[in-house]
Amino acid sequence: MNGQVQTRAGDGTAGRPRRLTFGALLHGSGGHIAAWRHPLSPPDGQLDLPFHIRLARTMERGTFDALFIADVVAIWGHDLDSLRRTARADRFEPLTLLAALSTVTERIGLVATATTTYNEPFHIARKFASLDHLSGGRAGWNVVTSVVPLEAGNFGRDTHLDHALRYRRAEEFVDVVRGLWDSFDDDAFLRDQKTGIYFDEARLHRLDHRGKHFAVTGPLNIPRPPQGRPVIVQAGSSDAGRALAASVADVVFTHHPDLAGAQAYYADLKARTQAAGRNPDEVVVLPGLSTVVGRTISEAEDKLERLTALLDPRVALADLAYWLGGVDLTAHPLDGPLPDLPPSNQSRSAQRHIVERARAGGLTIRQLAHQLARDTRTIVGTPESIADHIQEWFEGRGADGFNVVFPYLPDTLDDFATLVIPELRRRGLFRTEYTGRTLRENLGLSLPPSRWSAVQARSLR
Ligand SMILES: Cc1cc2nc3c(=O)[nH]c(=O)nc-3n(C[C@H](O)[C@H](O)[C@H](O)COP(=O)(O)O)c2cc1C
Known part of the structure; x- marks a missing residue:
């Protein structure tokens, strides 16, 4: 089967084979906030190019579709006391790093975050x-509207733009970028x-x-x-x-603690894509997944326990306050319930998930901070049990694949x-080699025509 699951036409997938897709977060010492303290991770991994090359090559040998570099255009954290205990104060600029990695890899996609707000x-x-x-x-752009309000001060603003305004700006931003990419026809x-004509x-x-937000003449x-x-x-x-x-979007990163939530999101996004006049197959939905593998479940649990023991409780608490929208929790007892909070101007979905978890589990602030540090999407298990989980979500249409975060x-x-x-691969769920040359081809996405080819086709009619 070579990693393709045949689907029936008419079930919302238009008969196109579904492919299990994997993105991989490339993240210095690892995705867990205490990773840099792990004895098996390099404490200076954030700025170690040979280490990043080693990781990228492992991801490519594993035929991951893409590696992904997240970004924040600021030092990430208000509270200096907790910030100085994390690896969030130094990072490579993602596109510079990806340019370097493009020279030592051949097939893996290279995706970086860039904010439309700043x-x-x-x-x-x-x-x-x-x-x-x-x-x-092999390039991919993770379009974000910025979750870190501190970015504003680096770009001439006193306050972070409002959530709704950020998204209106993002919509126009993406449209302009797509227009600029079409500045030249493919054969221009x-x-x-001999003739001395270059193009x-x-x-x-010219664009x-x-x-409302941008005036751009072009061409690029x-x-x-x-x-394309x-x-x-x-x-x-x-x-x-x-x-x-x-x-x-061609690909969507999302976060869901359970399969039912992921299925509801998946169905909603595919329906919205269809309603927007697009083929729902052309949007690949990748929830986050973090894994710790052991030969037995208890070996894997021990590995995770060793990592989470390195987490300073002050850092865990500051991280909780941040994901709740940058709220101040200091006035509330740590062993009391989470107070009612104003809507976040950072990530609405992150705030909603955390509040729901606190209410459903009757958790105190301290318990919630501890659980968040472990991350609800960390799956601890054997290769077989983790593969079972992936298969269940993929076949149950909660995911087209996963964006995998490696804890350390x-x-x-x-x-x-x-x-x-x-x-x-043994189960026939994932390919054994790259099937395409470009990231789009590997994801099974079509080559988008230039916006001008439609105009030209109309004028020839
Ligand atoms: C997997 C994943 C990766 C993200 N990466 C970034 C990032 O690198 N930089 C950033 O500012 N926001 C990042 N975000 C945040 C989102 O882009 C989005 O701005 C945030 O969730 C707020 O949007 P919402 O209120 O629509 O959820 C990421 C979110 C997810 C789920």
């Missing part, structure tokens, strides 16, 4: 088009040494965008990207986030690549 569309269009050319069509560059001016299009100063458009990822799960995903690196990645992936 950027200009021309810069973003140019950078991702460059990465797409450098990597032979002739580079004819055909009839195949060049002349004048919108680089040929159309090899993928670098893959667009969207990671917001609020109502506004889902609407944006349905209209523009390199061990938890090595275990996933050498133990879980072979088990999935």
